[in-house]
Amino acid sequence: MMEQYNLDYSFTSESRAFCQQCDFLKSRCLCDTLKTIPNNIHLIVLQHPSETKHPLNTVRIMKKSFKEMTVMVGEDFTNDLKLNTLLCDPKNRCALLYPGQDAKVLESTPATNEVITHLLLIDGTWRKAKKIYLSSPNLQKLPAIKLAPEEKSDYRIRKAPAENALSTLEASVEALKILEPKLDTASAVASFQKMIDLQIQKMGRVVYQTNYLDKKKE
Numbered sequence: 001m002m003e004q005y006n007l008d009y010s011f012t013s014e015s016r017a018f019c020q021q022c023d024f025l026k027s028r029c030l031c032d033t034l035k036t037i038p039n040n041i042h043l044i045v046l047q048h049p050s051e052t053k054h055p056l057n058t059v060r061i062m063k064k065s066f067k068e069m070t071v072m073v074g075e076d077f078t079n080d081l082k083l084n085t086l087l088c089d090p091k092n093r094c095a096l097l098y099p100g101q102d103a104k105v106l107e108s109t110p111a112t113n114e115v116i117t118h119l120l121l122i123d124g125t126w127r128k129a130k131k132i133y134l135s136s137p138n139l140q141k142l143p144a145i146k147l148a149p150e151e152k153s154d155y156r157i158r159k160a161p162a163e164n165a166l167s168t169l170e171a172s173v174e175a176l177k178i179l180e181p182k183l184d185t186a187s188a189v190a191s192f193q194k195m196i197d198l199q200i201q202k203m204g205r206v207v208y209q210t211n212y213l214d215k216k217k218e
Helices: 059-063 081-088 110-115 126-135 168-179 186-203 205-217
Strands: 042-047 069-073 094-097 118-123 144-146
Touching: 042 059, 042 081, 059 069, 059 168, 059 186, 094 168, 118 126, 118 168, 168 186
Parallel strands: 042 069, 042 118, 094 118, 094 144
Antiparallel strands: none
């Protein structure tokens, strides 16, 4: 749910070779940090089409990390058969992680853990995520929950609309810490941090300082 700066992603043909295991550029390979996370709560990411090709989108890491996860791409999910079938199944207890006006703060209680079987997240810039939500009445009918993160996002290479805004991966990890407290999500966080560090290394400290650190001071 973050805004982004326009970055130069021009690479040589050699540097554009992709790792067949992690699907990242070989020069940005994350294989040494990626591990399968056996989550029980199924994550459903509703991804805006513009995010699918973004090289720094965190859902790319999530797909290689979380065992129970589905990604659906679109802008209006009102008539999405797959999603509506899932939402209408009485065995499923779905919740939307979205900071709407009526969203309740996710709390660590046994009752909450028993209720949610499928957690939906919207992946896109804040404007695009809001558009998906407003365009999809079926999402608006879901119980909405939100996080109250104590720490700021570590997504240092994308611009956030607010200091407490988290990337989709960070939001998933924070939610699962509450809903599945025994689940070890450290590998997903390590992959996320490595992706950021490699991008900063690629752009150079001066460019990072000018376009990101200095922007935060304005």
